[in-house]
Amino acid sequence: MFTRFRSVLRALRHGDSIRRELDEEMAFHLERLAEDLMLQGMSPDDARREARRRFGHEERVHEHTRRALDVGHLDEMTRNLRFAWRTMVRSPLLSVAFVLTLGLCIGFGTAVFSAADAVLWKPLPYPAADRLALAGLHDPSRGAITGRVGVDAASWIRIRDEAEGFRSAVYSGWVKGVNLSTDERARYVMQQRVSTGFFATLGVSPLLGRGFTPDEDVPDGPARAVLSYELWHDVFGADPEILGGTVRLKGELHTVVGIMPEGFRTDAEVDVWTPLRPSTSGAEGGGVNYTALVRLPAGMTWEEAEARFAAIETPRTDSGDSDLRFGLVPLQDALTSGSRLPLLVLVAAVALMLLVGCANLAGIQVSRAIAREVEMSTRQALGSGTGALVRQLVAENLLLGLTGGIVGLGIAVLSVGGLQELLRLYLGTTAALRIDTRALVVSMGLTGLATLLFGLVPVLHVRRGNALRVLVSGTRGVAGGGRHVARRLLLVAQVATVTVLLFSAGLLARSYGHLASLDPGFDARSVRTVQLSLDDARYATADAVNRLFETSLDGLRGLPDVTHAAVALSLPYERPLNVPFRLEGDADEGRPRLTNLVYVTPGFFEALEIPLREGRVLGTEDRADTPPVVIANQAFVDAHLEGRAALGTRVPLGLGGAPLEVVGVVGDVQQGGGGWGSSQPVWAAPTLYVPAAQWSDALFQQVHIWFSPSWIIRAPNPSPQLMGEITRVFAQEDSELPVARAAALEDVMAGAFAQSRFQAVFLIVVAIFSALLAGVGLYGIVAQEVLRRRREMGVRMALGVSPIRAVLTTGLAGVRLAAWGLLAGGLGAVLTGRVLTSLLWGVSPADPVTIVALVAGVGLLASSASFIPAARIGRLNPARVLRE
Amino acid sequence: MLGTKELLPGTLDMLILKALSLGPMHGYGVLRRIEATSRGLLSLEQGSLYPALQRIQHRGLIESEWGTSENNRRAKFYRLTRSGEARLERETTRWAHMVEAVSNVLVARPSEV
Numbered sequence: 001m002f003t004r005f006r007s008v009l010r011a012l013r014h015g016d017s018i019r020r021e022l023d024e025e026m027a028f029h030l031e032r033l034a035e036d037l038m039l040q041g042m043s044p045d046d047a048r049r050e051a052r053r054r055f056g057h058e059e060r061v062h063e064h065t066r067r068a069l070d071v072g073h074l075d076e077m078t079r080n081l082r083f084a085w086r087t088m089v090r091s092p093l094l095s096v097a098f099v100l101t102l103g104l105c106i107g108f109g110t111a112v113f114s115a116a117d118a119v120l121w122k123p124l125p126y127p128a129a130d131r132l133a134l135a136g137l138h139d140p141s142r143g144a145i146t147g148r149v150g151v152d153a154a155s156w157i158r159i160r161d162e163a164e165g166f167r168s169a170v171y172s173g174w175v176k177g178v179n180l181s182t183d184e185r186a187r188y189v190m191q192q193r194v195s196t197g198f199f200a201t202l203g204v205s206p207l208l209g210r211g212f213t214p215d216e217d218v219p220d221g222p223a224r225a226v227l228s229y230e231l232w233h234d235v236f237g238a239d240p241e242i243l244g245g246t247v248r249l250k251g252e253l254h255t256v257v258g259i260m261p262e263g264f265r266t267d268a269e270v271d272v273w274t275p276l277r278p279s280t281s282g283a284e285g286g287g288v289n290y291t292a293l294v295r296l297p298a299g300m301t302w303e304e305a306e307a308r309f310a311a312i313e314t315p316r317t318d319s320g321d322s323d324l325r326f327g328l329v330p331l332q333d334a335l336t337s338g339s340r341l342p343l344l345v346l347v348a349a350v351a352l353m354l355l356v357g358c359a360n361l362a363g364i365q366v367s368r369a370i371a372r373e374v375e376m377s378t379r380q381a382l383g384s385g386t387g388a389l390v391r392q393l394v395a396e397n398l399l400l401g402l403t404g405g406i407v408g409l410g411i412a413v414l415s416v417g418g419l420q421e422l423l424r425l426y427l428g429t430t431a432a433l434r435i436d437t438r439a440l441v442v443s444m445g446l447t448g449l450a451t452l453l454f455g456l457v458p459v460l461h462v463r464r465g466n467a468l469r470v471l472v473s474g475t476r477g478v479a480g481g482g483r484h485v486a487r488r489l490l491l492v493a494q495v496a497t498v499t500v501l502l503f504s505a506g507l508l509a510r511s512y513g514h515l516a517s518l519d520p521g522f523d524a525r526s527v528r529t530v531q532l533s534l535d536d537a538r539y540a541t542a543d544a545v546n547r548l549f550e551t552s553l554d555g556l557r558g559l560p561d562v563t564h565a566a567v568a569l570s571l572p573y574e575r576p577l578n579v580p581f582r583l584e585g586d587a588d589e590g591r592p593r594l595t596n597l598v599y600v601t602p603g604f605f606e607a608l609e610i611p612l613r614e615g616r617v618l619g620t621e622d623r624a625d626t627p628p629v630v631i632a633n634q635a636f637v638d639a640h641l642e643g644r645a646a647l648g649t650r651v652p653l654g655l656g657g658a659p660l661e662v663v664g665v666v667g668d669v670q671q672g673g674g675g676w677g678s679s680q681p682v683w684a685a686p687t688l689y690v691p692a693a694q695w696s697d698a699l700f701q702q703v704h705i706w707f708s709p710s711w712i713i714r715a716p717n718p719s720p721q722l723m724g725e726i727t728r729v730f731a732q733e734d735s736e737l738p739v740a741r742a743a744a745l746e747d748v749m750a751g752a753f754a755q756s757r758f759q760a761v762f763l764i765v766v767a768i769f770s771a772l773l774a775g776v777g778l779y780g781i782v783a784q785e786v787l788r789r790r791r792e793m794g795v796r797m798a799l800g801v802s803p804i805r806a807v808l809t810t811g812l813a814g815v816r817l818a819a820w821g822l823l824a825g826g827l828g829a830v831l832t833g834r835v836l837t838s839l840l841w842g843v844s845p846a847d848p849v850t851i852v853a854l855v856a857g858v859g860l861l862a863s864s865a866s867f868i869p870a871a872r873i874g875r876l877n878p879a880r881v882l883r884e
Numbered sequence: 885m886l887g888t889k890e891l892l893p894g895t896l897d898m899l900i901l902k903a904l905s906l907g908p909m910h911g912y913g914v915l916r917r918i919e920a921t922s923r924g925l926l927s928l929e930q931g932s933l934y935p936a937l938q939r940i941q942h943r944g945l946i947e948s949e950w951g952t953s954e955n956n957r958r959a960k961f962y963r964l965t966r967s968g969e970a971r972l973e974r975e976t977t978r979w980a981h982m983v984e985a986v987s988n989v990l991v992a993r994p995s996e997v
Contacts, residue, residue: 033930056931056932058931
């Protein structure tokens, strides 16, 4: 086998080496012949001449050798491959289309399937990760917990104390940046707060040192930190001395007690962990702000574990839901709950594209088969066995398939990195993507099967029948219409699939359009924002915070380009703080009301140009020692103050302190959703604005753990130096305050529905590519039809049928096929719309605009793919056709 | 004396296989062997040997290797492979049958028909 393989190789690169060896052999031969002749008594000269004469012409020997290897006896597979190559090169357009289709399908298929696998199905990177769960309260009558469930401190204490045998820990899923100062500079690092036992529950020991002990994880406990390997490596040069030493974190020295192993990740990108210090009191302890992580004991089934948790007595909550029970959700399910549907939609889209692509490959193959019917029949008539024909076709398709496979692998390798970045940005997944071998095998197998299976159709045709009939009837190698059935069915399926894809893409695009066209309620143009973390020991008091606000804002307003500057706890389009409250007259029991709450400095409404509807905005006259005031937005008034005079209403917030008096009503702005009230990415939420000057130390400390306030800077005609000048103002103010984020407000807004845009764009790209594939397929069918009916149409036209009519007849056949596909796809689209409902905002799953656009799009595609090739009929010269 | 042209198609290959079945040999030696064992009745066109050798080697019936000839020169030696041996055996049988058949026909007398 090996020698055979080697000689095939040799034959393939026939030429140099064979030629050289042959030359040497012949030289040796001539010499020996001459020697023998000399022994018979010839003179050396005569002997050489005679040897040459007897040997014959050397070049002829070369030629014969080449011919012997080339034609007569070249290994069949080699011959087939060479023939396949020639076939491929002879129709370059078809081959390139084929290879590209194959490559793109394999490449994108592999990349997206790999992503789905890595994010949704590959076990989390912890030992026995399938034993990890999140615990929380739920109403059992509404089914199991599905998402990232949270708990309040009271529930966590129940879980910790009463789930016997379970390892458990609690952490904050709300990961936020904090300031880390080193000798050279201050930087902004991501911090996650975790309880004692957190790393042990995950089953990962620190590389160096330890996790947090119980006495470190208490309110007002000592300042401790665990570093990620990456931070330790990049910032501290992997210095082992740092363990036990201190780092200046959040303006305070923290002792480093541990360093996690390389690549360790939780559910977010984290540089440093600090103790959670769970507390049942305060703003954090009262709300659902923690995530309870549980590891099932060895040998316990999930049912048993669920039952144990359901039996734990629930703490009394003020929400009034008495029938809540504890329940569990597998960690991976919980962490992927947000990205599952979007990702599955991407997978489904690419899978459908793959199917359309396969159908196209199959279609191309079938037309090739039809075109080659005569060739195949001739071969068979000349004595070629079916086996030989099959082998030849396999060789041809193998060559195409392999080329496509290599192109696909290249595309997969190139796109997987980009995809990882996209998914991280838009779906927040942190899993590292690598090309999954199984995904590659599936994509390649599917396309390979389509290629090969339909590549053998020509043999089928010949076998089914009668080489003779084809040879007699099929003059130009174009077969009768009946044989196109397979291809037509494929096309209907293709158009149906494309319909589903286009419809989904259309719905998602409309949904994105809805979000993007919402009235923001303010003017974001020429507004820059700078975010700083004030979760910092140096800003633990209201005085320090307000001093920073005042002086930095004065500095900013002093810049030549800046017209307005203000600070707000959160920006529009970001998810804000929400707090419970009760109005006078509300019952003390039952669920309290909720509102978003933003502290702002004077000038905030002017800076964003939020219109004032009633009363006044906040000003410098609202100080710590003046009566506490609040500005409500219109949505708040509509939701909570119906029928009352808004101005003068007192709102006691659930944060403690005196009730706030409403002194003004402003217009609504879009704010980040997903927390309460609406699951839409942005919505005009009921919101209260309070003066930062009237906040207490404790409130600032608490909210700054969760939020980093933003400076809002309006500069209508900014000079290029503006950003540098802004940074300088902050550096002068406090050189140890790193800028967490500096961005145009418009970019912040775009971030709020980046996922929606990503989905829409991705689906559109996939749908258009699939549509093009289907268009090419339809074009092929009609072109074939044109070829087949040339003569018939020529006759008809000679008999007086107008060219336009002839073109219409031919073209409409294609459009009719597409119409069937559209109809079939319409049914699929109805189902798809339902699946997509939770990803759609402001758009009904039966959106009429999308439906009209879809029908128009498919119609345009179908008619151009049909009438462009059909137009050739109109240019027929009947006289010439008849003479042919 | 018979030349290459008079040989039946395929016969040259068989002769080469047979010559090599006596032991590995270079091209010139194969030729001399065939001439010698035919007791001088066969005289082959020297050049026709090499395409035939390539062809047979390509089919995997023989393999080649560079070695040193009896007069200490670099020469390519051919050797029969296992499938070459089997082929030679088949060809020999077939040849014998054919010779028998053809000679039976050729010596037939009218009474035998």
